Amino acid sequence: xxxxxxxxxxxxxxxxxxxxxxxxxxxxxxxxxxxxxxxxxxxxxxxxxxxxxxxxxxxxxxxxxxxxxxxxxxxxxxxxxxxxxxxxxxxxxxxxxxxxxxxxxxxxxxxxxxxxxxxxxxxxxxxxxxxxxxxxxxxxxxxxxxxxxxxxxxxxxxxxxxxxxxxxxxxxxxxxxxxxxxxxxxxxxxxxxxxxxxxxxxxxxxxxxxxxxxxxxxxxxxxxxxxxxxxxxxxxxxxxxxxxxxxxxxxxxxxxxxxxxxxxxxxxxxxxxxxxxxxxxxxxxxxxxxxxxxxxxxxxxxxxxxxxxxxxxxxxxxxxxxxxxxxxxxxxxxxxxxxxxxxxxxxxxxxxxxxxxxxxxxxxxxxxxxxxxxxxxxxxxxxxxxxxxxxxxxxxxxxxxxxxxxxxxxxxxxxxxxxxxxxxxxxxxxxxxxxxxxxxxxxxxxxxxxxxxxxxx
Amino acid sequence: xxxxxxxxxxxxxxxxxxxxxxxxxxxxxxxxxxxxxxxxxxxxxxxxxxxxxxxxxxxxxxxxxxxxxxxxxxxxxxxxxxxxxxxxxxxxxxxxxxxxxxxxxxxxxxxxxxxxxxxxxxxxxxxxxxxxxxxxxxxxxxxxxxxxxxxxxxxxxxxxxxxxxxxxxxxxxxxxxxxxxxxxxxxxxxxxxxxxxxxxxxxxxxxxxxxxxxxxxxxxxxxxxxxxxxxxxxxxxxxxxxxxxxxxxxxxxxxxxxxxxxxxxxxxxxxxxxxxxxxxxxxxxxxxxxxxxxxxxxxxxxxxxxxxxxxxxxxxxxxxxxxxxxxxxxxxxxxxxxxxxxxxxxxxxxxxxxxxxxxxxxxxxxxxxxxxxxxxxxxxxxxxxxxxxxxxxxxxxxxxxxxxxxxxxxxxxxxxxxxxxxxxxxxxxxxxxxxxxxxxxxxxxxxxxxxxxxxxx
Numbered sequence: 018x019x020x021x022x023x024x025x026x027x028x029x030x031x032x033x034x035x036x037x038x039x040x041x042x043x044x045x046x047x048x049x050x051x052x053x054x055x056x057x058x059x060x061x062x063x064x065x066x067x068x069x070x071x072x073x074x075x076x077x078x079x080x081x082x083x084x085x086x087x088x089x090x091x092x093x094x095x096x097x098x099x100x101x102x103x104x105x106x107x108x109x110x111x112x113x114x115x116x117x118x119x120x121x122x123x124x125x126x127x128x129x130x131x132x133x134x135x136x137x138x139x140x141x142x143x144x145x146x147x148x149x150x151x152x153x154x155x156x157x158x159x160x161x162x163x164x165x166x167x168x169x170x171x172x173x174x175x176x177x178x179x180x181x182x183x184x185x186x187x188x189x190x191x192x193x194x195x196x197x198x199x200x201x202x203x204x205x206x207x208x209x210x211x212x213x214x215x216x217x218x219x220x221x222x223x224x225x226x227x228x229x230x231x232x233x234x235x236x237x238x239x240x241x242x243x244x245x246x247x248x249x250x251x252x253x254x255x256x257x258x259x260x261x262x263x264x265x266x267x268x269x270x271x272x273x274x275x276x277x278x279x280x281x282x283x284x285x286x287x288x289x290x291x292x293x294x295x296x297x298x299x300x301x302x303x304x305x306x307x308x309x310x311x312x313x314x315x316x317x318x319x320x321x322x323x324x325x326x327x328x329x330x331x332x333x334x335x336x337x338x339x340x341x342x343x344x345x346x347x348x349x350x351x352x353x354x355x356x357x358x359x360x361x362x363x364x365x366x367x368x369x370x371x372x373x374x375x376x377x378x379x380x381x382x383x384x385x386x387x388x389x390x391x392x393x394x395x396x397x398x399x400x401x402x403x404x405x406x407x408x409x410x411x412x413x414x415x416x417x418x419x420x421x422x423x424x425x426x427x428x429x430x431x432x433x434x435x436x437x438x439x440x441x442x443x444x445x446x447x448x449x450x451x452x453x454x455x456x457x458x459x460x461x462x463x464x465x466x467x468x469x470x471x472x473x474x
Numbered sequence: 475x476x477x478x479x480x481x482x483x484x485x486x487x488x489x490x491x492x493x494x495x496x497x498x499x500x501x502x503x504x505x506x507x508x509x510x511x512x513x514x515x516x517x518x519x520x521x522x523x524x525x526x527x528x529x530x531x532x533x534x535x536x537x538x539x540x541x542x543x544x545x546x547x548x549x550x551x552x553x554x555x556x557x558x559x560x561x562x563x564x565x566x567x568x569x570x571x572x573x574x575x576x577x578x579x580x581x582x583x584x585x586x587x588x589x590x591x592x593x594x595x596x597x598x599x600x601x602x603x604x605x606x607x608x609x610x611x612x613x614x615x616x617x618x619x620x621x622x623x624x625x626x627x628x629x630x631x632x633x634x635x636x637x638x639x640x641x642x643x644x645x646x647x648x649x650x651x652x653x654x655x656x657x658x659x660x661x662x663x664x665x666x667x668x669x670x671x672x673x674x675x676x677x678x679x680x681x682x683x684x685x686x687x688x689x690x691x692x693x694x695x696x697x698x699x700x701x702x703x704x705x706x707x708x709x710x711x712x713x714x715x716x717x718x719x720x721x722x723x724x725x726x727x728x729x730x731x732x733x734x735x736x737x738x739x740x741x742x743x744x745x746x747x748x749x750x751x752x753x754x755x756x757x758x759x760x761x762x763x764x765x766x767x768x769x770x771x772x773x774x775x776x777x778x779x780x781x782x783x784x785x786x787x788x789x790x791x792x793x794x795x796x797x798x799x800x801x802x803x804x805x806x807x808x809x810x811x812x813x814x815x816x817x818x819x820x821x822x823x824x825x826x827x828x829x830x831x832x833x834x835x836x837x838x839x840x841x842x843x844x845x846x847x848x849x850x851x852x853x854x855x856x857x858x859x860x861x862x863x864x865x866x867x868x869x870x871x872x873x874x875x876x877x878x879x880x881x882x883x884x885x886x887x888x889x890x891x892x893x894x895x896x897x898x899x900x901x902x903x904x905x906x907x908x909x910x911x912x913x914x915x916x917x918x919x920x921x922x923x924x925x926x927x928x929x930x931x
Binding site: 443 | 655
């Protein structure tokens, strides 16, 4: 059988790294809803967004029509430092599970930032540099995005100011040191350096912060400092666009061996990895060329798809950002303190939200203890210590493979392994010691949080 | 120029992963000196070593003649999970340095153990399993070897008992958690579980341990428990043999593009990476086919090549192991507490020691602050956060490239990038805060340590 020839890892050649990103919006019949001005309720255009975002990135943000967008040569060259990322056939996991399913994963952890975040960080830093800016500001939670952006800024010679959610700043000092090694300034958020930070600290003394707070601070600093703009690692259309290198490479690698996945699985926080992985497959689905089951996996402790509402909401706690229409838990929602790792943003990418609302995408939520069980199982046979975020996808991939074991179906499963868990050993330690808990927000908590939704839209 | 076609990363195909290890001893005119029984002073043979080591590994340890040794199919399959490792052309570093030198590095960090150690760990676990053993014992310092062995044992279904130098156990809790995630038992050394541990604790109350102590404990546990053997991650001939996959792959990748290195550089602690990287090149040099400058780089705080003596010495503090002839600082030598990372063993591989003594190999020592400067410089342009150990090689590669800048010579430099620094952020933090110090042992300290050398040999 030709099947037998599939290697453990399918590497494309450097020439085969995508030279264009694929814009899935071009194939969507219902486009994602536009960003709105929170004051006027009107859609925000290019000029409205210029104080916050880099010019070229705004063009990408607003472009719902161009199917393919060229990747600048300098970014193509940078991609060569760590791409193509391997598509791995999980032979050892299949054997350990005793499943007839064929499991593939696209591994994005082979770069120092430890995740797929670098794919967009380098692009955003590049356009900031092209625009002649001095630097960029951003927020980071678990720290993968902050690390990636720090690396990208070091490479481009840009200043990088990172507002890191205070609880992560304190619990993940090593993430912080990686960013500092790359020359970034890392400030715990909420800080006393910004107006919005001071307000939040006053209103919630002793708060350990949230992504929403950190975004507000980063945006304020970007808009109040000459030569700075704000950049974001997920949620935005532009980020999903950049992350399509994941899906384009995965699809090219599968195509080489005439492999067509039946099920495609990705973890979903803000949606950057999931959107990037599924885009080219979703394009075929939207155009009616082929059907796939596409599954978003989110933490039960932060279930924006499965328990959120589809509505316009604030992107940040300080309400300084545009409004976005998305599946959201409300901008005040903060996952339980025992939630490990990322995937903690209250909202979901507007692109993915629209696709989910239109029924092109399924979503499931999983509890973290079961996620770490899957992570450990995977690590012991596949050799890679996965990030907690990525392990959400592993959990559901294993579940689907075990269903195949029951039914005898030889389904092909593709999932995104977004990164490594080297900086998550506190959480692994809790799991190893049997001290990890699950927490699912109550309906009452969610209703309280939904009450903060703006009346617009 | 054909030169222009060299990609950023040269990946061999899975078919090109070596199917045999190369035994450099077969080409050495003066063979490395045999292990001696510390009681009798006589060379130790196969039967003498069986209580400590796995049978097949002893055969490899003693085999000075067979040039190529087959890699079992199961290990070849495991290698496919993370090999071939990329050979990277450091275009970005070259540009940043403004050097006409061409710099290549073989990167061994793309696996969860984070280093090249897995190359030998899986082999040792495999032969232990083949022999029907229950498990293996070992020591670990910085934790790379312990992590690699834990992974290998999880894969093979073997019990794994790791004695971790106490200071590392306390300072690197995350390394410990990785090992536990892979199912290993990790004990801080010296412990009270072993006779030798109790003796050392009694003689040196409050000691934070050393590799030499941890080796003694691991050997005692292996020899006192039915179905266990001791395994070691460096120094031994067998380990260097397994690690030749590094050099064989590097050479095959260079050969594809007709690139011949002028200078080959590797960090040297016990010698596992250096020996593996240089072996096939050294073979050509020993056979008079080609000449290379080969440079071992060691920490100034643990300078076994540059300031040690070539003599028979104890491999461990408890003096339970065979004696080995090697460049050594004396088995009581412990590097200064401010020394970060690995490369802290008091002795050096007998193979490399003999090659160094015969003049086939140069050695330099470097201070750790300069090593971290090189690490940061490298990280910012090449994207990889290197391990402190690996950064010793980076430091000297940069030095050599800068010499080329002065002279205008277009030399080709190859160095080994053994792993990543994710678990070394305490040291990076010290460097970032300007609080890192250097320490070089005084002549008096070394003389005191040399006084503990046995009178044999």
